[in-house]
Amino acid sequence: MPIGMLGNKVGMTQIFDENGLAIPITIIKVGPCYVTQIKTKLNEGYNAIQIGYAKIAQKHLTKPELGHLEKANVPNLKHLVEYRVDNVDEFTLGQSLTVENLEKGQFINVSGKTIGHGFSGNQKRHNFKIGPMSHGSKNHRAPGSIGAGTSPGRVLPGKRMAGHYGNRKQTIKNLQILEIDNEDSIIIVKGSVPGKVGNLLNISISSKK
Incomplete structure (x- = not known):
C-alpha cells in the first residue's frame, strides 16, 4: 500500500508470548478510508491521492466540502489527508481502503498528536x-x-x-503489526503510539522489512 491510512487509538493493554513475557500492545481502529480526490501532474502539477476518514453528519460540513465529497461519491467525512504518490493509476475515485490493505508482521509508522x-x-x-x-x-x-x-x-x-x-506531532517508527481483525477494522501493534484514547492517527507502511 503506497499511501497511508487514518485511524483512532482504542487503547493499550498487554499480551503474553509463549515464554510468558509481557508484550505492551496498542489497539488501533483503522479506516475505512475513501479516495476523495486524485491529483495528477497534468492538472495540479504533482501526483497525489487525497483520502477521507470518519463519517459525520451533514450539518457539520460546509457546502463546498459537501460538493467535494459528493463529486467523489463518498460519505460525509470529517478528516481529509493528502499523500504524494509516484503513480495514480493504482487508485480510483471513491475507492475504499481498509485493514485488508495491511498484512500481519508488517512494520508501520504511526503519527499523531501527543497528550497536551x-x-x-x-x-x-x-x-x-x-x-x-x-x-x-x-x-x-x-x-x-x-x-x-x-x-x-x-x-x-x-x-x-x-x-x-505536549500537543505536538510525533511519529513512532517501525511498529510491528501483531494481529489484524478484518471484521472490526482493528489492528494490534507492538509498542505505544502518540496521544490519548480516541486520538487521530496517521498510519503508513515502514521501509523496514
Missing part, C-alpha cells in the same frame, strides 16, 4: 532535578540561574525553561 500538558515547569517538561526538600531550602522547584551576568547579559535562544508542553 498545558504550561508545565522545568521538572515536568525537561526532567530537571528538584532542589533540596529540607525546611530551610527556598529552592524546591525553582528554575535557578538562567544565564550569565554581564556578558552576554541576556538569555540565549533555546534556553530550556517552563512553557507549553
